Amino acid sequence: FFSASALLNVPPAAVVDDNFVLPPELNALLDRLACRYYGTDATTPIGEHTWLMAQLSAACAVKAAQMLQVESCQAVYACTIHPGHHAGTSTYSGYCYINNCALAAEALLELHSRVAVIDVDYHHGNGTQEIFYARADVLTASLHITPDVDYPFYSGYADEEGVDAGQGYNVNVPLPTGTGVQEYLHALQDVLERVRIFDPGAIVVAFGGDTLDKDPDANPNGGFCLQVADYQLVGAALAGLGLPTVITQEGGYSMEHIGDVLESFLSGFA
Incomplete structure (x- = not known):
C-alpha cells in the first residue's frame, strides 16, 4: 500500500528527469488501440510541446500499470499532466489528448483476462x-453529471450498454445537478456491485476532483455538492473491492482545493 501524504510530496524530478525515455511499449499500446487523432472541440488546443506532454501523461499511466504488476503494492496513483478520459481511438477533446486510463487498462490485460475501468x-x-x-474483456463504468446539462452532451446516457461482444459491459450512471455524497455513494455501490459480478483481475479508477x-x-x-471530506468515503468504497488498482488523474480545476481533495481520496483508499 501507499501513503497518501507521501504521494503528494513526490517532486517532479523524482518521476521525470533529464534522462527520461518514453517506454518503447507505449507506441505498441497506442497501435493496439488504433489511436489516430483529430480534435472535436475548441477547448483542446495543440501547442509546441503538447504531444510530448501527452506522451508523458500516457507513459505515466502505463508505468503505473507496470508497477502494479511487479511491485508489492495494491494501488498506484498516476499523476498525469493531462487528463485522458475524453480521448477516443481517433479523437482528442475535453483537455484530453491520449486516453491514459484506457492505456493502463490495456497494459493490465497483459496479466489479467478482465479489467474494469471505473470513472468517477x-x-x-x-x-x-x-x-x-x-x-467483453473491459467493463467500463462511469458516474457523471447527466449529459443533458454538461459536457460531452451527446453520450453518457444509461441506455448505452455496449455493442456486439461488448453488449452489457458498459455502465453509465448519469446523476442530476446538486448530487450530494449520500446519493453519490449509493450510485457508486450499484456500480461496484456490477464490477464484482464482472470479476476483474484489476481495476483502473479514473479519478476527477471536479465533483467538488x-x-x-x-x-x-x-x-455536484461533494465536500473535501467526502472523497475519503469515495476512496474507501473503491478500495473495498480489494483489487489491484491504477488511479489516473482526470479533472479537478479548483487550484485552491484539488490538493486537499486528492489527499482525502487517497487517504480513504489507503
Missing part, C-alpha cells in the same frame, strides 16, 4: 466508452 470524474468518460464499447461543490469548471452548469 464529474464528466462522462466518453472516450473510454468508445474505445472498449464492443469488447467548489469546482469552477462544473459550477456554471450546477455541479
Whole structure:
C-alpha cells in the first residue's frame, strides 16, 4: 500500500528527469488501440510541446500499470499532466489528448483476462466508452453529471450498454445537478456491485476532483455538492473491492482545493 501524504510530496524530478525515455511499449499500446487523432472541440488546443506532454501523461499511466504488476503494492496513483478520459481511438477533446486510463487498462490485460475501468470524474468518460464499447474483456463504468446539462452532451446516457461482444459491459450512471455524497455513494455501490459480478483481475479508477461543490469548471452548469471530506468515503468504497488498482488523474480545476481533495481520496483508499 501507499501513503497518501507521501504521494503528494513526490517532486517532479523524482518521476521525470533529464534522462527520461518514453517506454518503447507505449507506441505498441497506442497501435493496439488504433489511436489516430483529430480534435472535436475548441477547448483542446495543440501547442509546441503538447504531444510530448501527452506522451508523458500516457507513459505515466502505463508505468503505473507496470508497477502494479511487479511491485508489492495494491494501488498506484498516476499523476498525469493531462487528463485522458475524453480521448477516443481517433479523437482528442475535453483537455484530453491520449486516453491514459484506457492505456493502463490495456497494459493490465497483459496479466489479467478482465479489467474494469471505473470513472468517477464529474464528466462522462466518453472516450473510454468508445474505445472498449464492443469488447467483453473491459467493463467500463462511469458516474457523471447527466449529459443533458454538461459536457460531452451527446453520450453518457444509461441506455448505452455496449455493442456486439461488448453488449452489457458498459455502465453509465448519469446523476442530476446538486448530487450530494449520500446519493453519490449509493450510485457508486450499484456500480461496484456490477464490477464484482464482472470479476476483474484489476481495476483502473479514473479519478476527477471536479465533483467538488467548489469546482469552477462544473459550477456554471450546477455541479455536484461533494465536500473535501467526502472523497475519503469515495476512496474507501473503491478500495473495498480489494483489487489491484491504477488511479489516473482526470479533472479537478479548483487550484485552491484539488490538493486537499486528492489527499482525502487517497487517504480513504489507503
